[in-house]
Amino acid sequence: MSPASRVVETVFPQRLGTSFRWLVASSWTTNLGDGLMMAAGPLLVASQTRNPVLVAAAAMSFQLPWLVFGLVAGAMADRLDRRVLVMAMDAARAIVLAGLCAVILTGEVNIWLVMGAMFLVGLAEVFADSATGTLLPMLVDKPDLGIANARIQVGFLTANQLAGPALGAVIFAAGMALPFMIQTVCVALGVVLVSRIGTTRGAVREHVETHVRQDIAEGVRWLAGNKPVRTLALVIVAFNITWAAPWSVLVLWSLERVGMDEAGFGLLTTASALGGLLGTALYGRVERRVPLATLMRTVLACEVVFHLAMALTTSPWAAYPLMFFFGAYAFIWGTLSQAVRQRAVPREFQGRVGSVYMLCVMGGMLGGSLLGGLIAHRWGVTAPWWFAFVGSGLTLALVWRQLGHIAHADEETVRAVA
CATH class of the missing domain: 1.20.1250.20 (MFS general substrate transporter like domains)
Incomplete structure (x- = not known):
């Protein structure tokens, strides 16, 4: 076994399966895009207003969907094809981000449009993340769930917490739309990677006759x-x-x-x-x-x-x-x-x-x-x-x-x- 193969086997053990590797690749890729937004988002807001109330409201517009739609998103993940739901919601995120990039490039951006875009991105992310969190137990045996979650956390830490914000600030300084363009590509690539996951097609439950409530x-x-x-x-x-x-x-x-x-x-x-x-x-x-x-x-x-x-x-x-x-x-x-x-x-x-x-x-x-x-x-x-x-x-x-x-x-x- 070559050194590269040994590294891959250590980080992504073969026993966890190929689908797990596709899931990790998708998670790491989208986390890089989200990390860019951690810095670029507040910088974009600050470029449009220095009003503390509006700045705080912009931050809340991204977080609010979790409190309002979190339970609904969880229910939908248990009603629909989870892999397809992740792909659809990440595709919706990419479309909103692409629209935001287009508006920034035209020079017509304003704080209200930014807040609206952040709310829509946050809303799609709620549904995507709720469904993504259910995929891992479908792909990995129970004894391996700990190590599998740890591998996903590595991507979150390096891409979302360490590299992403620093890169986002630097790239934003080079061009206001650039970090959001890169995030759009990352999210779109995440859709492609999730499509390779081999979960059973169809909803988790065969017959769903109940209301979401x-x-x-x-x-x-x-x-x-x-x-x-x-x-x-x-x-x-x-x-x-x-x-x-x-x-x-x-x-x-x-x-x-x-x-x-x-x-x-x-x-x-x-x-x-x-x-x-x-x-x-x-x-x-x-x-x-x-x-x-x-x-x-x-x-x-x-x-x-x-x-x-x-x-x-x-x-x-x-x-x-x-x-x-x-x-x-x-x-x-x-x-x-x-x-x-x-x-x-x-x-x-x-x-x-x-x-x-x-x-x-x-x-x-x-x-x-x-x-x-x-x-x-x-x-x-x-x-x-x-x-x-x-x-x-x-x-x-x-x-x-x-x-x-x-x-x-x-x-x-x-x-x-x-």
Whole structure:
């Protein structure tokens, strides 16, 4: 076996199948385009207005579809051909982006058109991402879901978090429309790559005679009736609230408490992404050697310790290693929690349960951000870290024993069905 073949086999084991490789290729490609937009989108908005309200509204226009249409998107993923749904929604994204590029090139762009385009792109992305998240359990055996999710996370970290934003800013400076043109190509290429995936054609369920509202209610009832999966959802809400509280004022904490400049603040995200790369690279080895319940307890304990350390530190030279540490354990947790959920949830409920989880993530972040701002306003920029430390510590203490059941939620599901 040649060195190149060995690298490919290590990163994309043959046992995961050719379709998995097409899915990863699509995910990495579209993540690069999305990473470009992370920088180019706000820069485009800022080029049209410096009104803080409109700038915030533009950011919300991209995020709002998850809160409004997330449950519907999950239900549709459980009603339709998931591969075709991903292709259709990504094609719709490419069309909207191509239209935005055309308008930018004519010089007729304005803030309202940008906000409308971002809302439509965000809407299509909700449906595409909801369906994409259900494809992996259809392609990979349950024992391999952890390593498969880790490989997808590598693309997210490198393309979306590290390379994409930096490239997006540079390319935007060269030409306002260029990053969106490249993103259009990336999304369109993603459609082609997804088309190569060999899933069973047709809807997940052979006969669908219910209304979408009934499907959503059925999915919520399934989650509510499965104690391990339900508890995991509550853990995600609680930890996203405590995480988002200090994160909402991270820029103020870095400038005022730690004494960083603007460039130094930007490097915090880079340190986190680099830690995430290490965590995802080691994930397969860690999952094989550490019992799942022990691994879940360890990474959540790391979160508690991280909040305490950030509350105490006043030096940027301590903040950067801490952010690296955060990225390493946080992406292990993200990969692990997703694999645990995917193993436990039946195939026909993957879309609906996944959409409820996304609402937990988004809702927790929204609530935590609001709390963080209020706490920092009243007690200073370090106070949200103390809130996060106490809140995450109490949450972990309450669910410590339940984590053993959560880690093996798939076995609980099998027993419930039997």
